[in-house]
Amino acid sequence: MKKRSNLSRLLAYAGGHRKLTVLGCVLSGAAAVLGLVPYVCVWLVARQALAVFPAVTEAEGLARWGWMAVWFAVANIALYFAALMCTHIAAFRTARNMRHAGVAHLMELPLGFFTGNRSGELRKIIDDNAALTEDLLAHKLPDLTAAVVTPLAAIVLLFVFDWRMGAACLLAAVISMIAMFSMMGGKNAKILAEYQAAQDRMTKAGTEYVRSV
Numbered sequence: 001m002k003k004r005s006n007l008s009r010l011l012a013y014a015g016g017h018r019k020l021t022v023l024g025c026v027l028s029g030a031a032a033v034l035g036l037v038p039y040v041c042v043w044l045v046a047r048q049a050l051a052v053f054p055a056v057t058e059a060e061g062l063a064r065w066g067w068m069a070v071w072f073a074v075a076n077i078a079l080y081f082a083a084l085m086c087t088h089i090a091a092f093r094t095a096r097n098m099r100h101a102g103v104a105h106l107m108e109l110p111l112g113f114f115t116g117n118r119s120g121e122l123r124k125i126i127d128d129n130a131a132l133t134e135d136l137l138a139h140k141l142p143d144l145t146a147a148v149v150t151p152l153a154a155i156v157l158l159f160v161f162d163w164r165m166g167a168a169c170l171l172a173a174v175i176s177m178i179a180m181f182s183m184m185g186g187k188n189a190k191i192l193a194e195y196q197a198a199q200d201r202m203t204k205a206g207t208e209y210v211r212s213v
Helices: 006-012 015-034 037-051 062-107 111-116 119-161 163-184 186-212
Strands: none
Touching: 006 015, 006 119, 015 062, 015 119, 037 062, 062 119, 119 163, 119 186
């Protein structure tokens, strides 16, 4: 049996709201593409103005391209807002379902389990750790989608205008990705797990200390 990824296991708690997460990422990617159009409009305005310089007032289509840049910028904001609405709704429902599943599982455990496991640690696992998924689903997934789509769309756009500019940007993107993976992989990948474990120990010790007082 193929082991599911952590993201698939997390989205399994979303239930019927899983589609909202996918829709939010798609809308975020579309918003990223729309966000590049105003720059194209600015380039078209500059080209038209330079073609007739210094008689800039004789240039055609300046107002049209200017208004098009404005409307595409507004569409970018509206689409990104819609994307965040979708992912936030899905994230809140996912965290709620995780808490319900965790509490339901605790209700079925024998009393001896609670003797060997501190309440502070259990509370953090069910409540705080479930809340951490909200930021991932509501913000990081759509932002990651936009972060991937934007440079890809920009590189394609640059290849359309000048293949040399596109090739230069593609090379820079590849080098930066290799550097990022080298920093986040290997031994450095364990840092986040160690940080999470330290937080669990701090919460457990703090809750038990307060209860003892």
